[in-house]
Amino acid sequence: ETGVTQSPTHLIKTRGQQVTLRCSSQSGHNTVSWYQQALGQGPQFIFQYYREEENGRGNFPPRFSGLQFPNYSSELNVNALELDDSALYLCASSLGENTGELFFGEGSRLTVL
Amino acid sequence: GNSVTQMEGPVTLSEEAFLTINCTYTATGYPSLFWYVQYPGEGLQLLLKATKADDKGSNKGFEATYRKETTSFHLEKGSVQVSDSAVYFCALSSGIKAAGNKLTFGGGTRVLVKP
Numbered sequence: 001e002t003g004v005t006q007s008p009t010h011l012i013k014t015r016g017q018q019v020t021l022r023c024s025s026q027s028g029h030n031t032v033s034w035y036q037q038a039l040g041q042g043p044q045f046i047f048q049y050y051r052e053e054e055n056g057r058g059n060f061p062p063r064f065s066g067l068q069f070p071n072y073s074s075e076l077n078v079n080a081l082e083l084d085d086s087a088l089y090l091c092a093s094s095l096g097e098n099t100g101e102l103f104f105g106e107g108s109r110l111t112v113l
Numbered sequence: 114g115n116s117v118t119q120m121e122g123p124v125t126l127s128e129e130a131f132l133t134i135n136c137t138y139t140a141t142g143y144p145s146l147f148w149y150v151q152y153p154g155e156g157l158q159l160l161l162k163a164t165k166a167d168d169k170g171s172n173k174g175f176e177a178t179y180r181k182e183t184t185s186f187h188l189e190k191g192s193v194q195v196s197d198s199a200v201y202f203c204a205l206s207s208g209i210k211a212a213g214n215k216l217t218f219g220g221g222t223r224v225l226v227k228p
Contacts, residue, residue: 003156004156031214033215035216040220040221041220042117042202042220043157043202045215045217048214048215056215058215090156090157092157094214100145100147100204100214100216101159101162102159103156103158103159104149106154106155106156107156
């Protein structure tokens with residue numbers, strides 16, 4: 001059984017640039033959630049995708065957007081990067097849209113300079 | 114809105130000591146409660162959960178009981194091992210279908226177990 005994989009693992013961008021992070025969900029899982037984890041803090045919910053549609057969003061501005069593909073993999077896009085966007089971005093998959101039992105990847109560490 | 118507060122770390126213990134990590138929450142309705150653990154170099158993983166009041170979640174020697182009267186979900190282990198060194202996160206989900214898998218996490222508690 002393949003777990004959740006994320007790419008890239010690390011990346012550095014400058015303020016104003018755009019970034020795309022990718023996630024492959026665990027085999028058989030149809031729901032993907034994205035979280036932002038600042039250093040020394042708990043993860044914060046960005047949004048969730050179920051059957052290729054966003055069906056839940058946290059307190060993040062519209063410049064955070066995403067996609068889910070027919071194979072349930074997902075992308076997180078962040079436009080107009082700000083310094084405060086520097087964080088670990090976690091992808092989590094689950095079987096079902098409302099279980100709370102999430103399987104997390106190891107994350108993509110984004111540094112914005 | 115929902116919130117989770119857990120004790121700040123780091124918590125440093127000797128092997129075979131008793132571990133307690135306090136967690137309290139604020140939520141409306143009937144949330145489900147979780148403990149997730151992040152071992153060094155690994156992704157977050159579910160440790161245990163409880164979905165209703167007085168439920169006890171347990172796994173790998175860890176236990177936590179959902180106490181609605183005190184809005185708490187404290188994590189305990191009777192005898193820790195070096196391999197339990199990790200960051201522990203308490204979390205809740207609202208239980209409302211429209212919220213999806215939105216988990217509200219506490220700030221995490223780092224635990225270091227020394228041999």
